[in-house]
Amino acid sequence: MxxxxxxxxxxxxxxxxxxxxxxxxxxxxxxxxxxxxxxxxxxxxxxxxxxxxxxxxxxxxxxxxxxxxxxxxxxxxxxxxxxxxxxxxxxxxxxxxxxxxxxxxxxxxxxxxxxxxxxxxxxxxxxxxxxxxxxxxxxxxxxxxxxxxxxxxxxxxxxxxxxxxxxxxxxxxxxxxxxxxxxxxxxxxxxxSSAERLALAAERERALAERNRLAHELHDSIGHTLTAATIQAAVAGEVLGADPEAARAALRSIEESTRAALEDLDYVLGMLREEQTGTAPPRSLADLPELLDRLRHAGAVVEPELSGDFTRVRGTAARAAYRILQEGLTNALRHGAGGPIRVTVTATPDALRLSVVNRTGPGGDSATPAFPTSGHGLPGLTERVRLLHGEITAGPDGPDHWRLTARLPVRLPA
Structure with missing residues (x-):
């Protein structure tokens, strides 16, 4: 009542x-x-x-x-x-x-x-x-x-x-x-109305895809930087007394890595706020030499094999290729058992082939991770490559190595 x-x-x-x-x-x-x-x-x-x-x-x-x-x-x-x-x-x-x-x-x-x-x-x-x-x-x-x-x-x-x-x-x-x-x-x-419902659903799908893309950007950039900076800090601490110049080089590399990560973070946060930021655009293959130098400063031995004019690769394929290599190198630092890291980039008129091979341990199993991981790295790469209609594989390569390979279809400008 x-x-x-x-x-x-x-x-x-x-x-x-x-x-x-x-x-x-x-x-x-x-x-x-x-x-x-x-x-x-x-x-x-x-x-x-x-x-x-x-x-x-x-x-x-x-x-x-x-x-x-x-x-x-x-x-x-x-x-x-x-x-x-x-x-x-x-x-x-x-x-x-x-x-x-x-x-x-x-x-x-x-x-x-x-x-x-x-x-x-x-x-x-x-x-x-x-x-x-x-x-x-x-x-x-x-x-x-x-x-x-x-x-x-x-x-x-x-x-x-x-x-x-x-x-x-x-x-x-x-x-x-x-x-x-x-x-x-x-x-x-x-x-x-029916048309508006479809438009709203499409808008939500675009927003979700953009958020996922930004999350991948942030994961790849910050995760790599933290891994490299931690290793470089450990190297600087070990050689501080015996080799001050090497320690200063490691500290300079930490500064460069964190500055690049801050630029990426500023870019991602600006995109989330829908603001026009003054930072550089996302990383691409043109930034690959800088990435390899940071790994060398961290004490890693990197053996790059670059063939083809990959500097002509532009747009989404170039950004995805950089993130794939960055994630592969980060995993090699985290899980690798030392030894050289082989990086292969091959650009052909119709495809871009990427490969990262690092030493693990006997039996092909990765060493125990030195850093906590989220488990989102390889699934994120797989999603990136799938959206570009490419192919990606990751797994043991022989008794004591791990290989990450990817193929991205591209069309180089004339």
Whole structure:
């Protein structure tokens, strides 16, 4: 019983009714323009002129609902006043390509909004006035309410008070009904159409793909830098007393590595904030010599084999190739058992072939990792290569080596 009365005590019920009544008031400025055809036809019967005015008024309200700005305002107001979880509008191209039936939903909402507002406002005013005037002390000698031939005239005092209470209760129920009707209509007429749902889903998919790409960028860059910096710091600590120059070289390499990582981090955070950053673009194959130098400063022996004009590889393939090599070299530092790291980059007119081979241990198993790993490196590389329609393999190569190979289809510029 109490649960049934809860909606009557909520402020949102009356906020929704107020929203409907405000819609009726906003439509008033259109009424003088709607009356012009009737005024230009003075010989027509009064009933015809009233009907003509109402029809023109409805057409003007519907035309107002065709404006995209009107829909944005109505969606924002419905969220605020009705508490309906309406999503934001989809992309402009999706809205402009929406079929005619979808474009008519906003005018239909506006017409229903105004009609409910006028009907609800007039009925609520009548019921509240009746509730205030029916008790004999307010209405004078004889209490009663008459509207177009219909009258309510209680004969006794307690009947007047009961009728007044009933009118006020009906006004409250009317507010609940108007709010409920608008809440039922809002998702159906203001919610996203089929084309907008597809556009919203595509936008969410693009945003998720971009976030995954940025997460891979951050993982590859920061993970490699931390691994290299840790090894370089250990090398500097060991040779600080015996070879200060080597220690200073290791510290300079740490500085260069961390500065490059900070640039990558600034770039990724700028992309997440959708800001224009002043940092360099993501790394590409042109930065490969710098990457190899940082590994040498960390004490690793790197044997590069570069063939073909890979400096002409541009765009996504060049960035993906750099990250693949960076991840392979980072894993070699983390899990390798010493020995040289062979890096092969071969550029042909139709493909870019990459290979990183490092020594592990007897049986081809990687040594126990010296650093904690997230396990996202190789899956992230696999996803990168798959999106580029390439191929990637990683696994033991003989009894005591590990090989990471990748092939990326590219088209070199002429």
């Amino acid at each position: 109490t649960r049934g009365f809860r909606p009557l005590l909520r402020g949102s019920t009356y906020a929704g009714a107020l929203f409907a009544y405000c819609g009726a008031l906003v439509s008033l400025p259109l009424l003088p323009f709607a009356a012009l055809p009737a005024l230009a036809w003075p010989s027509a019967p009064e009933g015809v002129r009233i009907v003509l005015t109402v029809l023109v008024w409805a057409v003007l309200i519907g035309v107002l609902g065709l404006a995209r700005t009107t829909r944005r305002v109505l969606i924002a107001c419905a969220r605020r006043m009705l508490g309906v979880p309406l999503p934001d509008l989809a992309a402009e191209s999706a809205r402009s390509a929406a079929p005619g039936a979808d474009r008519l939903r906003t005018p239909l909402w506006l017409l229903a909004h105004v009609a409910l507002g006028w009907a609800g406002a007039q009925s609520a005013v009548l019921l509240v006035c009746a509730g205030l005037l029916l008790p004999g002390g307010w209405a004078g000698a004889e209490a009663g309410v008459s509207v177009r031939g219909w009258s309510l005239r209680p004969e006794h005092g307690w009947q007047s008070w009961a009728a007044a209470l009933g009118c006020l209760l009906l006004a409250v129920v009317l507010c609940l009904a108007v709010t409920g009707a608008l809440r039922w209509l809002a998702p159906r007429l203001l919610g996203p």
